[in-house]
Every structure is written in structure tokens, then in C-alpha cells.
Amino acid sequence: MTARDEQEKMPVRFDERWCKGCNICVAYCPKGVLAKGTRVPSIANPTACSRCKLCEILCPDYAVTVSDEKEGKQ
Amino acid sequence: MTARDEQEKMPVRFDERWCKGCNICVAYCPKGVLAKGTRVPSIANPTACSRCKLCEILCPDYAVTVSDEKEGKQ
Amino acid sequence: MSDLVKKYLRTEKMPHIWCPGCGHGTVLGAVIRAIDAVGLDKNKVCIVSGIGCASRAPGYMDFDTLHTTHGRALAFATGIKLAKPELNVIVLTGDGDLAAIGGNHFIHAARRNIGITTICFNNSIYGMTSGQFSPMTPKGHLATTAPYGNIDRDFDLCDLARAAGATYVARSTAFHARQLSDLIAKGMRHDGFAFIEAVTQCPTYYGRKNKIGDAIAMLNWMKERAIPVKAAERLSREELKNRITTGELYRVEEPEYSKEYDRMVAEVMAKEESR
Amino acid sequence: MSDLVKKYLRTEKMPHIWCPGCGHGTVLGAVIRAIDAVGLDKNKVCIVSGIGCASRAPGYMDFDTLHTTHGRALAFATGIKLAKPELNVIVLTGDGDLAAIGGNHFIHAARRNIGITTICFNNSIYGMTSGQFSPMTPKGHLATTAPYGNIDRDFDLCDLARAAGATYVARSTAFHARQLSDLIAKGMRHDGFAFIEAVTQCPTYYGRKNKIGDAIAMLNWMKERAIPVKAAERLSREELKNRITTGELYRVEEPEYSKEYDRMVAEVMAKEESR
Amino acid sequence: MKRAQLMQGNEAVAYGAIAAGCRFFAGYPITPSTEVAEIMAELLPRHGGKFIQMEDEIASMAAVIGASLTGAKSMTATSGPGFSLKQENLGFAALTEVPCVVVNVQRGGPSTGLPTSPAQADVMQARWGTHGDHPIVALTPSSVRECFDLTIEAFNISEELRVPVILLLDEVIGHMREKVVLPEGGQVELVERPRPTVGPEEYRPYDDRSGDVPPMADFGSGYRWHVTGLMHDATGFPVGPGKVTEALIRRVTGKVDSRVEELNIYEEENLDDAEIAVVAYGSTARTALRAARQAREQGLKVGVLRLMTIWPFPDHLIKRVADQTKRIIVSEMNLGQLVREVERAAGGRAKVEHLGRVDGELITPDQILAVIKEA
Amino acid sequence: MKRAQLMQGNEAVAYGAIAAGCRFFAGYPITPSTEVAEIMAELLPRHGGKFIQMEDEIASMAAVIGASLTGAKSMTATSGPGFSLKQENLGFAALTEVPCVVVNVQRGGPSTGLPTSPAQADVMQARWGTHGDHPIVALTPSSVRECFDLTIEAFNISEELRVPVILLLDEVIGHMREKVVLPEGGQVELVERPRPTVGPEEYRPYDDRSGDVPPMADFGSGYRWHVTGLMHDATGFPVGPGKVTEALIRRVTGKVDSRVEELNIYEEENLDDAEIAVVAYGSTARTALRAARQAREQGLKVGVLRLMTIWPFPDHLIKRVADQTKRIIVSEMNLGQLVREVERAAGGRAKVEHLGRVDGELITPDQILAVIKEA
Amino acid sequence: MQRFEIRLSGSGGQGLITGGIILAEAAAVYDDINAIQSQSYGPEQRGGASKSDVVISNGEIDYPKVTRPDVLLAMTQESCDKYAPGLKPGGLLILDSTYVSKVPTLDARVVEFPISQAAREAGREIVANIVALGVVAGLTGIVTREALEKAVLDRVPRGTEELNRRALARGYELAESVQG
Amino acid sequence: MQRFEIRLSGSGGQGLITGGIILAEAAAVYDDINAIQSQSYGPEQRGGASKSDVVISNGEIDYPKVTRPDVLLAMTQESCDKYAPGLKPGGLLILDSTYVSKVPTLDARVVEFPISQAAREAGREIVANIVALGVVAGLTGIVTREALEKAVLDRVPRGTEELNRRALARGYELAESVQG
Ligand SMILES: Cc1ncc(C[n+]2csc(CCOP(=O)(O)OP(=O)(O)O)c2C)c(N)n1
Ligand SMILES: Cc1ncc(C[n+]2csc(CCOP(=O)(O)OP(=O)(O)O)c2C)c(N)n1
Ligand code: SF4
Ligand code: SF4
Ligand code: SF4
Ligand code: SF4
Ligand code: SF4
Ligand code: SF4
Numbered sequence A, B: 001m002t003a004r005d006e007q008e009k010m011p012v013r014f015d016e017r018w019c020k021g022c023n024i025c026v027a028y029c030p031k032g033v034l035a036k037g038t039r040v041p042s043i044a045n046p047t048a049c050s051r052c053k054l055c056e057i058l059c060p061d062y063a064v065t066v067s068d069e070k071e072g073k074q
Numbered sequence C, D: 001m002s003d004l005v006k007k008y009l010r011t012e013k014m015p016h017i018w019c020p021g022c023g024h025g026t027v028l029g030a031v032i033r034a035i036d037a038v039g040l041d042k043n044k045v046c047i048v049s050g051i052g053c054a055s056r057a058p059g060y061m062d063f064d065t066l067h068t069t070h071g072r073a074l075a076f077a078t079g080i081k082l083a084k085p086e087l088n089v090i091v092l093t094g095d096g097d098l099a100a101i102g103g104n105h106f107i108h109a110a111r112r113n114i115g116i117t118t119i120c121f122n123n124s125i126y127g128m129t130s131g132q133f134s135p136m137t138p139k140g141h142l143a144t145t146a147p148y149g150n151i152d153r154d155f156d157l158c159d160l161a162r163a164a165g166a167t168y169v170a171r172s173t174a175f176h177a178r179q180l181s182d183l184i185a186k187g188m189r190h191d192g193f194a195f196i197e198a199v200t201q202c203p204t205y206y207g208r209k210n211k212i213g214d215a216i217a218m219l220n221w222m223k224e225r226a227i228p229v230k231a232a233e234r235l236s237r238e239e240l241k242n243r244i245t246t247g248e249l250y251r252v253e254e255p256e257y258s259k260e261y262d263r264m265v266a267e268v269m270a271k272e273e274s275r
Numbered sequence E, F: 001m002k003r004a005q006l007m008q009g010n011e012a013v014a015y016g017a018i019a020a021g022c023r024f025f026a027g028y029p030i031t032p033s034t035e036v037a038e039i040m041a042e043l044l045p046r047h048g049g050k051f052i053q054m055e056d057e058i059a060s061m062a063a064v065i066g067a068s069l070t071g072a073k074s075m076t077a078t079s080g081p082g083f084s085l086k087q088e089n090l091g092f093a094a095l096t097e098v099p100c101v102v103v104n105v106q107r108g109g110p111s112t113g114l115p116t117s118p119a120q121a122d123v124m125q126a127r128w129g130t131h132g133d134h135p136i137v138a139l140t141p142s143s144v145r146e147c148f149d150l151t152i153e154a155f156n157i158s159e160e161l162r163v164p165v166i167l168l169l170d171e172v173i174g175h176m177r178e179k180v181v182l183p184e185g186g187q188v189e190l191v192e193r194p195r196p197t198v199g200p201e202e203y204r205p206y207d208d209r210s211g212d213v214p215p216m217a218d219f220g221s222g223y224r225w226h227v228t229g230l231m232h233d234a235t236g237f238p239v240g241p242g243k244v245t246e247a248l249i250r251r252v253t254g255k256v257d258s259r260v261e262e263l264n265i266y267e268e269e270n271l272d273d274a275e276i277a278v279v280a281y282g283s284t285a286r287t288a289l290r291a292a293r294q295a296r297e298q299g300l301k302v303g304v305l306r307l308m309t310i311w312p313f314p315d316h317l318i319k320r321v322a323d324q325t326k327r328i329i330v331s332e333m334n335l336g337q338l339v340r341e342v343e344r345a346a347g348g349r350a351k352v353e354h355l356g357r358v359d360g361e362l363i364t365p366d367q368i369l370a371v372i373k374e375a
Numbered sequence G, H: 001m002q003r004f005e006i007r008l009s010g011s012g013g014q015g016l017i018t019g020g021i022i023l024a025e026a027a028a029v030y031d032d033i034n035a036i037q038s039q040s041y042g043p044e045q046r047g048g049a050s051k052s053d054v055v056i057s058n059g060e061i062d063y064p065k066v067t068r069p070d071v072l073l074a075m076t077q078e079s080c081d082k083y084a085p086g087l088k089p090g091g092l093l094i095l096d097s098t099y100v101s102k103v104p105t106l107d108a109r110v111v112e113f114p115i116s117q118a119a120r121e122a123g124r125e126i127v128a129n130i131v132a133l134g135v136v137a138g139l140t141g142i143v144t145r146e147a148l149e150k151a152v153l154d155r156v157p158r159g160t161e162e163l164n165r166r167a168l169a170r171g172y173e174l175a176e177s178v179q180g
């Protein structure tokens, strides 16, 4: 599996240009999927993600995108 | 009885300089004491006056003064 | 009255400029009876107004009197009250002055609960400028700027005052002049922002434009529409339309603004000293 | 979200100027989700704001957008709506912009029941000017102009809106972003003046000054304090102190202002013709 | 149909506005301008336009700008105190280049002053009342017919240059009733703001490449552009200090300043051989005409320069008059306002004198005659 | 005790106000003036004074006037947009002769403009921003120490003449931190408004018989007088058009105009033999000094006239300088404001040139040097 | 005819503002000559002496205000006292003898008519202003009778046309009584 | 010493505004010479390159702004790239090698120190601004060490005095390392 494949398999994607590192997404992910990172949060526990999109909705910087379940499973 | 005496016996006095002839006092006197006059209202029925002071309180021009009962009876 | 008139009014300025039958004079009478009832020291009363027929009232009153710019009376009054809290600051204002251009100062003075007694001479019109509609002109009524009938809704000024933070709110009319002066007196005794709406008549413009008739007819109109607050509580919203609910509508005790300032200063100084 | 972001935001202007953790971004997200949910035509939406951090939002939104003067958004918006009623006019404003300098336009827009959806980004502070207290800063809290604790009381903005005449009133928070966008969407569908208070966080000034902590701590604070309107109805005034009542707080159907204007014109023209 | 009418200046402004295509009016009543609002309230609903009475003058100015952004020609009317309140948003219109017409019927100031008496003491305020360097045009009618004509002119200039235009009446002109014959609908030449000829994709709302007055799209017409009172670039979005900002300020002011000659409407009488020129505008210009005519009858070489555009100020006219004459008398109902500009422009070439009056009455011909005969 | 401090201009204004006896401040935050309010909020409670943040600038100006009527020396501070909003009530203070100080820290305009960048483009607005003829004084400090000193001066003038005084900073002066040594409390000379010497019975609040600045009683001290923004007579009550009104306007404006020489604070450097004079104020005056000094080093006869009072405008100074020099360069961060006055006052006696800058940056010495060397 | 200045004065309720407007309209609209009408506004207008000024000319009217009226109509004593001194020397002073008893002495032709009384006789005192217009026009010929009658009928409330026509005729009659 | 211009630049969080104020206070308050500090305000200051300018002179300071700094401190690459071109020819460029890797070529004396690294070693990276002040003062002698130390201790939060003293000393050491 290439790195790119791996990234695509991830349930959430971060936009490094927009993320300001507030860690709101990390704090409020109900499944503990995310963890503080250096520039943007990291995905500590990708399989736990329920695709609830709370991270996406709460992110003040539109820097998180949760992929649709279907898309994620492909 | 001089004219002055007579006037003093009146329960209400009008100030001609201030009265603007709106006839509010006439309309709301509960005892029908007052009547429309030429420049100021006239006192049509002085003895009926109950000294309720409504005319005085409603007059927008402070042109009516109701004498105190005592004073009036002197 | 004549004693009170002599005591509290600048009689040398009379007769006043108000039209025959204008209710403003009656409301001003209620104000001075309230001042007398409360027993305020004439040298410690300051009357502030904006611009409008109603706002000409202070010129006839024998106190420190301030006739400001249109709508700003409460903002000037706030400066006076905070700078010299021992003064009894009374604002006399019109429905245009207070509710149109002055609306922001109204809600903020109420919010701060600053100790100012505000009496709004509400004649539902801009009298001074000859009869344009105000925020208190009922929908459908006529005015020079509403030649086809006003499409604006009007405020419930008392409810607005309460929602903004006023701690004493009352309403009466020029017809109920005795009740009115009692409610004003209560407002003056209240420690905080007190608002009294005095419904009154402008026969010259509002009455004439809307064919209500002369001052007497307008007073009758108030008499018929008025309903004491207790009785109003039993009526539905629909039934209360076009009625004038009178009496003390709201009252709570909360710290007055200039006193809060003093409290804050005392705390600061205490901390400084205890350092 | 990213699809909606691309569809409704001017992504080339990103990242936006708001600080890390500032809740304004979250609230703006809720606004665009509501616009999408209601299905508004992008070419028929006009976003208007005043001045402040919150008021920078329109610059990021791909509609006709108008960034006006401080406090005046609703007055500009009123001109737009009346001149072109087919536009969906949305006002995005801050608590300072709307409730301080803009208070008068707020109550009058509500009074007229003009069809404008107003969303107040309430962070209880003047963010743009670096942390002075606003009319929504709770009493006792700190701000650069309240170094010893604020002595001003704050407004209940929703109650004020209702008392002024708003026909749809709701409140939610940045934390409750889903509920928030639902309530905004309802407001957009409402025909009349719709007001939505969005409680949000300014970690940079309000959070720091008051030692509430970072954005996350502030969101927690909202979460803890929020109480749905149904639950709030069972609590006393005292118990509701420091709580944030959320949900649809008020709603009635009354004729919208620009429609009333059209009705008036139709009547006038009908009369003319029947002459 | 009656052709001649007796009409107030304020009425003529309202009729002029309708004739100019004005379809939105927002105002707040104030003496002595209120008739403008009252007549607009009557006319607009019958002409497919909108009238609204706002909560104050600030809101009125704001609503007018908002309406103009949708494409409607828009106007407000006020007097001194209200004019002071409109200043902040007037500056917004100037910088964002939103066309609008602001009528100020001058009364006695400062403050509440003399609400029902004439003055011409808002002349400098009309130019400098808002903060920052900004463009403005101000017109001063002297008759009821001119109220009508200059209102149309005000809209035309405002639309053509995307600049706020002040119509500066005084109480005499606003309130007096005068015989007037108004032109038929078709006889009036109207100007519309430049609108974009390109599609939304290419539209840059503050692009100066096509000239110093960029085309303006109506809100709601699909262009989705941004308007801000911050300094902005050609696309309309905020910029900080620097060249773009400088270019913006210079363009928005320059579009008026560079057209000073074409914007300056004036009338001169008997200046050719005059030794004394009376410079005046508004109602006092009528006094000046009478005084100068009387002076001529008495054999004195007096002429009149009557300004209908006072801002941008016509330096070139004054320079010419200063070269031609020995004395310039500026007669205005204030303590010396436009005279400062005349003095500046004259640059010592002629003696500049001021005849002011501030008691709330119109300057009389006798007053001017007395000054003429003084030196 | 540390004698020297590093302090912002805005801070120095606040400390100056306290030293001047200011005990009331009402304001509304706006960049770049906010520090004045913030420091007053800190200082006033500890000095027995009152601070209030009002709902807007209109209310702030109103509250300041109200407080001053009770006898408290009062101040507000703002920047461009807020200054525009204060104009109506500023005119009220001018006509009712209520002392007060208004600080305007100038930023880039018009409209919201460049909120954090310097400009000097509210100079004409400071004079003409409110409607009607009215008196005004405006001071322009060039250093942090001068912020302190001129704030005291502003209060002193305001109290002495019962006139609003504008303290016109620019963002450079307001925000820069400079070394400053402030005088001790006792070293500052303070002026109080004239207060009545007669009892309430005889008191006539606008009586000019004792001079052109009538005594003013504190509200609440038993005088029970009337204040109105309408034209009024000696007793303070409204009058209509006529002589009384005229006398009032002439007195309230005349009390400032007649004192132009004593009110004009300025500094000149190397003007004696100068062929070129640079006229400047505020931060650009510092640029001018540097440029002129550099020019001198290069053997050019350049001097500087630095104005600390710009209103009333010192015609007499300019006339003198115009007679002495060949060229006057007016250097200001705007498109040409005070230069109009210089041109007018110079009356053709010297060539008047303008060096403006409107990109949001301070004019540099090189720019002035370049103009000096041009002709 | 050259510039001609007329001042109609009386008290607030006597309809003289309307009177001035009608006179100016008669000239401007129906006689097609120039006319300007002006009045004072403001609270003072509510009580006391009120005036309505008209300038009529078949040339251009430059200065719009009345300074020294050629004709002064005074319908109350107060207005007579206040404005009579301003009358042009040799001018015409028309007094309503119903209300004016003290006739001032001045360099003018003074004529007195019971104008309000005549109005009452014509039907209602409220048309005294129209009677007055008839008198003024009758004595001066400043506007044609035809024009004035049209102007009057334009302005008066529907249903009162006859009354006003009568009043106007009464005015002309009064005027003729001195001229004839 | 004559007019001397110093620009401290870096990113928002590095404390350089405070650094400039401390430097100016050292000069003004403790060395009793003249000093002016200025900075840019506004939203742009929130992110990106930030700068704090100081002018020091024992004569009068007329023009208050830094135009061509004698010394430029750059603590990030972005600020180095942005401000280095403005340095006075022959001036001194001080780089924090912890963050600046691309050294510009220009007519200047360029010195590099691991300033932020040194701050970490002294206790916490947050005192990098104080280390930098030590470096600047050590290299230029523009303020005395005594004055600078006092100015630093005036401004820093209580309880961090030792840390800051250490940081300042570290800065001087670094400076000496090139001079010695
Ligand atoms: C800034 C400003 N705008 C408008 C006016 C004109 N104006 C004077 S009084 C008034 C309305 C007064 O109405 P209200 O307060 O109801 O008083 P009323 O005359 O009815 O008693 C208006 C619009 C003004 N003086 N100042
Ligand atoms: C007339 C005027 N007064 C003051 C300001 C300064 N100012 C800009 S934004 C602001 C407050 C903003 O507060 P808020 O609306 O709550 O927005 P936030 O920044 O908190 O999102 C102030 C006072 C201004 N720009 N214009
Ligand atoms: S919430 Fe958004 S901005 Fe904050 S850390 Fe997560 S992705 Fe970054
Ligand atoms: S979608 Fe939900 S579960 Fe998945 S990362 Fe986001 S918040 Fe966590
Ligand atoms: S109520 Fe007063 S003003 Fe009216 S008629 Fe009676 S006395 Fe006269
Ligand atoms: S006192 Fe009462 S009863 Fe007597 S006249 Fe007056 S209203 Fe009538
Ligand atoms: S116009 Fe109306 S409000 Fe004004 S004085 Fe006359 S009646 Fe009273
Ligand atoms: S200052 Fe506060 S409100 Fe403004 S962007 Fe930063 S966090 Fe948000």
C-alpha cells in the first residue's frame, strides 16, 4: 500500500494551509480518533471513526474533511 | 356684594392669559359646573362644584385654579 | 395646582408654546405634582430632554434644565447622573425622541439600570415637525409621511423597556392624570431606571389627520381604551389589541448603576490599601 | 463540509483572519450549511455586516456581500430588502456591532418585521478592537475597559428582539453547531424578521482576560451552561442565571414589511384606477 | 393641462427626483426639509418606487446606499443636525462609490439653532464633514425651477461618476413658492451608472483599466461582488497600507477633481466690464443679482458670478474673475465659509471681501449695495 | 522614583488628562485611540473620577457634555468614524459653551479605511465637521511629551473659553513609545472655567456683560439655569431670528477668533534666513524637522514652522513666513487640507506647495528633501 | 407691471397663508406672470401675528422676499401694529375694521373695510381671507378677476365653491365702494 | 551616540514587541538617552512576519520611524526574507540560526546564533527574545548591560526573573563568542 493509498483510506483529511492548530477537533471527537499533532492534528485511531462529522462541523477553519463512509470503505 | 367678592366666592378661577380655550375642563367636569365661554370657559353652576380639581389637573395650560373648600366658604 | 405651578414652573415663560388642547401640558402637570409628592429638593433636580414638542417641557420648569439634541436626552442624562449621583435626573421625552432616533440610548440606559426617571410623552406622532408617523403610530393610521396609511408596526414601549432591563415600568394617560402622577412619583422613588409611558394627545396633527376629533374626543378615546393591568391580565392578546394597559407593569429591585460604580471604586481602593 | 465550503465560500481568501480557535469560523460554517439546507439561489442572496471580527465573515462568502460601517448593517440591509424584496438578505453581526452601536437599527428592523435573517455572533466582547466589554459581557467579568470587573448588566438579546417585534427568535452556540444551523435554516425560511443569537468564543481576548482557558475550555463552558428551552421552562429565574437557553424561543406569523409595502401600493393603485 | 405651477423648492426637488428616475427614498423628518420626504411618500408608491421613514438619519443614509446597490437611484433629504449624522455613511458611499443624492436644506446652526430660518453655513461641512480625504459634489439651486433641474443634474452626476452628490438648498429656496414650468417626462436627459459589460467571471468591481469610474453591477444580478469601507483593491477586497490604497484614494477623489470644469455649473451677469464682482449661490445669489442690477442702474460696474456647483470648487473661474476685477464680494448667510475658497483661489489677484449674515434672515440687496459702495 | 518613562502618545494623553483635572471620561473603543479609554478606565476610579463606556460615540459625546455641566472636566477619545458621529453633539457643546476635550487619533480614511495606519486627513473635519458656524480649537502634538502637555493645554483652553477643544493626534504619535519625563503634580498650571460670582437670583448664564466668556454654574449647585441648543438670549432661553441670535453666534465664534494669537502654539526652527519654509504638524512635523536639518547640512536655507494649534488657523504666522520666504512646503498625510489655509493666508506672497501622502505610511525625510530640491 | 410686493397679515387661524398662495397662483398659473409666495415657519407661527408675503411681477423676480410691501393687509390689531411701519411710503394699507380699531398714522393710503363681518354675512367668517383677496385684487388690479376666481376655486374644499365665490364677489364689491 | 536604528523581527509569538519595548526602556529609563519604539498594528500583525522598531540616540530623535535599520534581528526565515533587503548598507544582520537557514547575500555584516536553541537550553524557548536582546546589546553596546538587565526585570512576569537573567546572560555570551 502506497502512502497515498493509506491517506485516502483515512476517514478524515486535514488541510494544512488552513488548520490553525486549535485542537478543537481533537477535543471533541467522540471516538478518540484524533490526537494533537505538530502542525495539524494526527489521526491516532482511524478505524474508530464513526463519520459523525463533528470534527468537521466544529472546526473553525474548515480544515477537516470527513470522507463519506462509502468512499472510505472502497 | 361687589363683583370682586362674587368672583372670590367662585370655586374655580381662570387665568385668561394662559387659557387657550380647549374646553377640556368643561367637558370633564363631573358636576357640570363649567360651560364654554368666549375667551375662557364660564362658570355656569358654581354651587355644584365638588372641588374635585379634575378641571385643574386636566387643564393643559394651568389656567384653572380650584380654591380650597374652606377658602371658598369664607 | 396654582401653588405648584408657581413653585415648580417658570411662570414668566407662560403661556407655553403648546397648541390648544395639547396633552403635553397635562402630562407636565402630572410630573410636577409627582415631584412635589416625592418632595425633591429643587436644587437637586435636573431635567433633561431631546427635541420635539414634548422636549420643550424643561424650558418651563424651574430646575437645572437641559434641552439637548434630538434623541440623545438619555445619553446626556447618563453623564449627569454618573458624574453627580446625588442629583435626581428626570428625562422628559417624546415618542419620536425616545423610540425613533433615541431608541439605542433608551435600551442602554435601561440595561445599565441607571437611576434616571424617564417619562415618555407618547402622542403617537412627530408633533414638532408637523405630523409624520412615529414608531408609536399604530399600523394603518395616517400621517404626512404615511399618506396611504402607515405600514409600520408600533412598539410596545413598556415591554421593550422591561426586556432591555428597566427595573420599574408603568403606563398611564393624560386622561388618567391622577394615576399618571402617582406612577411617576413611584418611578422617582424607585432606585434604578424607571420608565413611565404617558399616552397623550396631539390634536393638531394626529387627531386631525386621523379624524379622531379635538382634544376632548382624543381624551375620550384614551378613557375608552385604557384597561388597568390587573384587568388586562385576564384578557387574551387578541382582546388587548388597541387597548392601553395602565398601571405599574413591572418592578424589581436591582443595584443602581452609579451605586455599582461607587461599590467598584470602594473595592479597588480597599484592595490598594490592603496591599 | 468541504463541498459546501467550495460551493459557498471564497476559498481563495482563506485561511481567514480569525485567530486559532475563534468560534466565528464555526458559526459561519453553520450559516452556510443552513443556506445549503434551505437551497437558496446563490445569486439571490445578499450578506450584510457591520464592523468587527464577526463582520468580516461576508468577505469569505460567495454572494453579493456588503461590509458596512460599525453597527449599521441592519439599516443598509433594510434598504436592500425593501428595494429588491426578492433577495434573501442575511445580516451577520457581532454583539458589539448589533447590540452596542447598532441597537437602534436592531429594534427597528424587528419592529418592522422586515424579512431579514440576522445572526449575531455573540462572543461577549469587542474582539476586533482587542477586548473591551460589550453589552453582552456578563457583569463582573474582565475586559480592557473593565479592569476592575464590568459593572454593566448585559442584555437578554433574544428577549429584546422579541419585545421589539421580531417574529422568529432562536439561540444556540458554536458548540451546538448542528442545532445552530438548523435554527438558522428555520430563520431563513421564516417570512419576517428572524433573529438567531449564536453564542461563540473569543479565546484571544475574552477567554484570556477571564482566565476561562483556550477555545476548547470555552466550548465546554457553553456545553455546560446550555439548556434547551423546554427544560428551561421548568426552571426559575434564579436557576436560569448564567444559563444559555437554546432552541427556538419565539415564533409568530405576521405580515412581512416589504410585502406590506406591496399590498399598500396595490391598494393605492386600485383606488386610482377605480376613480 | 396647466403648464405653469406654483411650487415650493422642496416640492420641486421631489418632482425632480422622480423625473430623474429616483425610485428609493429613505429619510427622517426635519425642518425645513420635511416636505421633500412627504412628497416622496406620496409619489413613490405611485411610480413603482419605495419610500421608507427610517429610525434616524444614520439609518436613512445607510438604507439609501443599500438600495442603490440593488440598482435603484436613491435619495435622502435632511437639514443641519441630520446632515451631521449622515456624515459617517456619506464617507462610506464616497469610498465604495455608491451613487446617491443627499439633500440638505440649510437652516440656522450650529446645533438645533434656528430650525425654521435660512442659513448657508453647512457649505464647508458639505465638503469636509466626513473623516478622511473623499470626493464630493455639491450643487446650490437659486430658484424653484433650478431645484428641479439640479436634482436631475445631481442624479446624473452621481450616476455618471459613482459619487455622492449633495443638493444644498437653503430654507428660503426650500420653502418659497415660485412659478415654475416643468419639462415633460421625455424632455429630461437622464444618465445611468456604468454597468458591467463583461460577465461575472471577469468582473472586477473597482478596476480602473476601463477608466476612473468602474462599472457597477446591481446586487442580485449574479455578479456576487464584495463591497467594503476598508481600503480595497480592484477586486473589491481589503488591502493594507501601500500603493493600492494610495491609487484608490487618488482615483476616487481624482475622478471629481479632474472634472472640475465640466462639473461646474454657473451663470455670470455683467462681468465683462465689471470692477466689482459679487460671488454668491443659493438664495443670496438672487439678492446679489438684484443688488448688482441696482448698482448698474446707478452707474457702478458690478457683475455677478452665481455658482450652482460649489464643490468641486471652481478655482479657474475665480482666478479669471480675480484677474478681471478689482474687488470680489462674497455674500453668504454665514460667518465666512466659501469666501475662504474664493480668497485662496484669488491668490491676492483681487481684493476679496465677505458679506455675511447670521441672524436668520436673508441678506438684502441694500446690504450688498452698501458694501459695493464702501470702498 | 523613576523619572524617565517610555510611554505611548495615547497613554500620555490619559496621564495628561488626569493631571489636568479630568474626572469624567465617556468613550467607545476604536482603533487607534482605544488605549486612551483603557487607561482612563484604569486611572479614573483611583482618582475619584468616573469612566463609562457608552453604547456608541454619539452617546459618549453626550455623556461628556452632561458630566461637564455638573462641573466635571470631561473628555472623550475616538478616531475617524467615531469623530464623524460625534459631530452633531460637538456642535451642541460649541453653541451651549460647555467645556470638553475630544481626542481624535487620526487613522486612514475615508470610511473604515485603514484602521491601523496613520493619516492627517481629519484636519478640515475638525474645523468644519458639524453644521453651522461654530467655534473650535484644535491642537496637534508631535511627541509623547507634547501629548501630555497639549492635553493639559486643551483642558485649560476649553475651561477658560468654554469651548470644545479637539486634540488631534495621528496614529504615529498615538501609538509610538517615546522617552518622556512627566512633570510632578504641582508643576502643572491648571485653569478652571469661570464660575458665577453672583447668586442664583442675578445669574444670567449667557450674559456677555462681564466679557465674552460668561461664568458657568455647575448643575446641582442651586442656580437652576436652562441650557438649549436653540439660539438663546443672555438668560439661556430660546430666541428666534434677529439681533440676539446674531450676537450669540458672533460672540461664541469671536471668543476664539479674537484670541488667535494667544491660542496659537507653534515652534519655528531656522526660519530667520530661510528661503524655503516647511509647514507641518503632528508626526509629519518630525519628518519636516529632520528633512530641514539635513537640507541645512547640505547648505540649503530651509526652516520649519511647526504648528501645535491648527484651529484657529494662524493667518498671521503664515503671512509673516510668506513674506520672509520664497516657497512654503506644506507636508501632511492627506491630499491637501491645511495647505488650503496656508495658501489662503499666504495670499500669493510666497509659492505654496503641497506634499501629501495617503498610502498609510508616514512621510519620509527623503520625500520632503526631494521637494525642497525640486524647484 | 413691475415688481409688486403684497403682505397679508393677521392671526394664525385667518387663512392668510392660503390667501397668499391663492394670490400667487392666480398670478403664476392663470395670469401667467411671475409670482413668489413666502411665509414664516416655526412655533411663533402658531400664535400671534402671522404673515404671508407675495411678490408679483411680469418681469423676472430676483430678490424673492418682501422688504417694503406696496400693499399691506392687516386683519388684526396686533398684525397692524407689527407690520404697518414696514409699509412702503405711499403704499396701500388695507384694514379689516372688524378687528382693527386703532388706525396707525403713516405715509400711506389707508382703507378700512369690515372684511370679517362681510365674510360672516356671505356665509361664514372662515372665508374672510377670500373676501380680503377680493378687496386686494379689486383695489390693485394686480391679478385679473378671472384668474383669481379660478385660483380660489382650485384651492377651496369641495362643496364650498359657492360660498367662496360669494365671498370673493363681496370683496370686489367692497373694493369698488371706495374706488367708484 | 548618534541616531541608531534597530529592527527586531520574527513571528507573532516570539515576543519581539516586548523585546523592542525593553530595549527602548533600557535606553530611555536606565541609560537616560532618547528612545522611540514603534510597531505595526492591525490584523496582519496576528499572523506572518512581525516587527518591533527602536530608534536610540543620545541627541534628539526627530523622525521617529526606522527607515534603514543599522541592525536587523531576524528570528524566522519569513522575517529575514522580508526585512533583510531594508537593512542599511554595511549594517548588522543578526540571524537566529534555529529558524533561519537561507542566509541572504547583501552588503552587511551577518552573524548567526542559535538564539531559540539557546533559550531552550536556558530553560524555555519563550525567553528567546531576551537572549536576542543580549545578543543585540552585546554586539552593539547600544545600551549598557546594567540598564538592559533592569529593563528586562521590570517587564517579565514575577517568578521568571532568574530564567530571564539567565537568558540575557546567554545572549551576551553568544555575542562575545564572535567578538572575543
Ligand atoms: C437629528 C435631528 N433629526 C430630526 C430632527 C427634527 N425633529 C425635531 S422634533 C422631531 C420629532 C419629535 O417627535 P416627538 O419626540 O414624538 O415629540 P412631539 O413633537 O410629538 O412631542 C423631529 C423629527 C431634529 N431636530 N434633529
Ligand atoms: C463608528 C465606529 N466606532 C467604533 C469602531 C471600532 N470597532 C470596530 S469593531 C468594534 C467592536 C466589534 O465587536 P463585535 O461586534 O462584538 O465583533 P467581534 O470583533 O467581537 O467579533 C469596534 C468598537 C468602528 N470601526 N467604528
Ligand atoms: S479544529 Fe480545525 S483548525 Fe483546529 S486543529 Fe482541528 S483541523 Fe485544525
Ligand atoms: S467524524 Fe466523528 S468520529 Fe470521525 S474523527 Fe470526526 S469527530 Fe471523530
Ligand atoms: S382646560 Fe384650561 S386651557 Fe382648556 S379651556 Fe379649560 S382653562 Fe382653558
Ligand atoms: S373642581 Fe371638579 S367639580 Fe369643580 S369645576 Fe372643577 S372639575 Fe368641576
Ligand atoms: S403639534 Fe401636537 S404635540 Fe406639538 S404642541 Fe401642537 S398638539 Fe402638542
Ligand atoms: S480577536 Fe477574538 S473574535 Fe476576533 S478573531 Fe480573534 S478570537 Fe475571534
Ligand SMILES: [Mg+2]
Residues within 6 Å of the ligand: C052, C094, C095, C096, C121, C122, C123, C124, C125, C126, C127, C134
Ligand atoms: Mg410625539
Ligand SMILES: [Mg+2]
Residues within 6 Å of the ligand: D052, D094, D095, D096, D121, D122, D123, D124, D125, D126, D127, D134
Ligand atoms: Mg463580539
